[in-house]
Amino acid sequence: MVIVKSYAKLNIALKITGKNQDYHSLDSIVTSVDKFDEITAKKRKDDKIIITFIGRYGFTPKRQADTNAYKSAKLFIDTFNVSGVEITIKRNIKTGGGMGGSSADIAGVLYAMKKLFKLSCDLKPLADSLGSDSGYLLSGGFARISNRGEVIKKLDVDQKYYFVVIYAKGGVNTKECFDLYDEKFLGSSDISCDECEECLKKGDLTALSKVSGNDLYMPATLLNPEIKENLQALKSLSPEYACMTGSGSTCFAMYKEYEMASWAHSKLKKAYGDRVEILSSFDPTKLTFFDKLFNVYPGENG
Secondary structure, X not given: OEEEEEEXXXXXXXXEXXXXXXXXXXXXXXXXXXXXXXXXXXXXXXXXXXEEEEOOXXXXXXXXXXXXXXXXXXXXXXXXXXXXXXXXXXXXXXXXXXXXXXXXXXXXXXXXXXXXXXXXXXXHHHHHHHOOOHHHHOOOOOEEEEEOOOEEEEOOOOOOOEEEEEOOOOOOOHHHHHHHXXXXXXXXOOOOHHHHHHHHHHOOHHHHHHHOOEOOHHHHHHHOOHHHHHHHHHHOOXXXXXXXXXXXXXXXXXXXXXHHHXXXXXXXXXXXXXXXXXXXXXXXXXXXHHXXXXXXXXXXXX
């Protein structure tokens, strides 16, 4: 049996750069954060795949074969000719929140099975074939990802950032969000990920706020108006930058100092309860000896 942690991400900037019949191409600045799903994998003596979801956002559908976790396990078994598995995912990452929950399932299941069967293999091609952010989430950290997310450029960002996040009551359907973007907002972006990258490297969040953003924010707010209200609530608490992640529905405020993030969190706690939380940027490839001794993470070379 192995247990791994698969981390969520936030899109600090998200620009849509094109579209073909199958998918939209993106340019995005991302970071992994210290919120994770916990994935337990056990070998079976037969070739069956059993997937169970537990935890705050856990729900096991009747058709397990439709889940990304099942598809990941099946692809791993078919590729490396190993036995079946039992996978339990303790879900702490909100589904439909734009924090990469389903992609974290893909990365986590693949990584757990690699460890379970003690294989030396490159997981990224498998992850890329299953989900747009999944290859990135095998390593995490600050990065710039492009095309479908499979082109990854690690960013040298030493500053630790703190994020106050608000989880909306409802989610946003990703396909509907992209369709609405195509219908009403296609080609309207003024986001510069080149400038965003430089601002992050310099630690200049004031400049970042002027060149960054999320192209999916407007269509997401039309699908879920609460997103706009939540972002305004965050912006009222003096963040250095605030935005929506992914296709919604989670919004975040970004701070350099934990004390400011803690103050903002305390202001929001009464109104939002457990839908507001403090997270921090986290790079699974930069672990202390203590971390490695007591935990197993995606990020150890994928």
